[in-house]
Amino acid sequence: MHSAHSHAPSAASVDSPVVSRPLGVRLLWMGVGFAVMDVYLNVPNFVQLAPVAWLGLYAAFFPLAHAVGRWTGAGGLGALGLAPHRGWARNLGLGFVFCSALWALKYVVLWALGAFQIEGARPAGEISGLVLQAALAMLLSSATDDVLVRGYLVRHLSGVLSAGALVAFTTFVYVINHAWYVHLTLESSLYLGLLGVMFSLALVRTGSLWLSIGLHWGGNVVYRLYDGFDAQGGVLRRVMLPEAPWHEGVKLAMTALTLAALFLLFRFTEKSEREGPLFARG
Incomplete structure (x- = not known):
């Protein structure tokens, strides 16, 4: 089973000045950069955009994240978890x-x-269009979220927090960040929390974002094929029956099962050869 290094990264293994700044300054720059990127990603919640414009906005996030990462001392997209490594495509596909x-x-x-x-x-024509839209849109949506909430924050904090604390903190941020567009209830927060743990574990175990993006992307694509976009419906015509209390329990149980099965998947994934802050200590 591939696992992350258990020691804290040394300054020599880091290719940016993020570890050379005082902790308070590092946290300040981290927070400012996060706010800039987070507000940018949530523009569609306040401004109605056509699908092409929406895709363009999300695609443009990557040069923005590269610039913000370098500006805050974390490094560019490669340092934030998108550097190709042996088995990166395998991790994404798995x-x-x-x-x-x-x-x-x-x-x-x-x-x-x-x-x-x-x-x-x-x-069939509508299904093919929905499949294409779901595949592309959800890839961009998943990757942008993983770069912001996991790659960026872990890059800044992995020399400060243990692996467990990083998983907990990035999961908390992931849940709270959904308040932009989701009414957070106990059930939805538990569901998002399980997802956040799963995506963050994938990062700290492999040292890159490819597995996390693949997990995120796969779940989002199936969700869109099931539910569609903007209440247009998915690939099947469904009639929803009266909501029962156990429905949410089934969703949570299946998500927890997915999280547990993730530890079996780790046996088949590849670890990044890159030394540095994306390998959390402890």
Whole structure:
């Protein structure tokens, strides 16, 4: 099983000045940079954008993150977890297949237990368009979120916090950051918390974002194929039955099962050869 290094990275292994600044200054710059990128990513919550403009805005996030990362002393996109390494594509693909399969299983279980009925499928032309839109849009959405909430924060804090503390902190930020567009309830916070732990563990275990992005991407694609965009519906025509209290329990249980199964997936993933802050200590 591939695992992260257990020692704290030395200054010699870091290719940016992030570790040479006083801690208070580092945290200040980290916070300012995070705020800039976070507000940028949430522009669609306040301004109505056409799909092409939305995709362009998210694609432009990557040069912004590169610039902000260098400006705050964390380094560019490679230092934030997007540097290619041996097995990076394998990690991305494994994460996508793993999470999409388990998310599909979750919806099959909900259907089998009577959460909804299936009346048919959308026309083939609409399905192909939805698949393409879901694949591209969710790749950008997943990758931007992982760079911001995990790669950027872990890069700044891994010389300060242990691996467990990094997972806890980035998970907390991930949950709270959904308040931009999700009404946080106990159930939704637990669900997001399980996801946050899963994505953060993928980063600290492999030393890069590729596995995390694959997991995130796979789950989001299946969700969009199930639910569609802007209440337009997914690939199947569904009739939702009255909501039962156990529905949320099933969703949480399947997400927890996915998190537990992740430790088996780690046996088949590759660890980045890159030494430095994306390998958390402890």
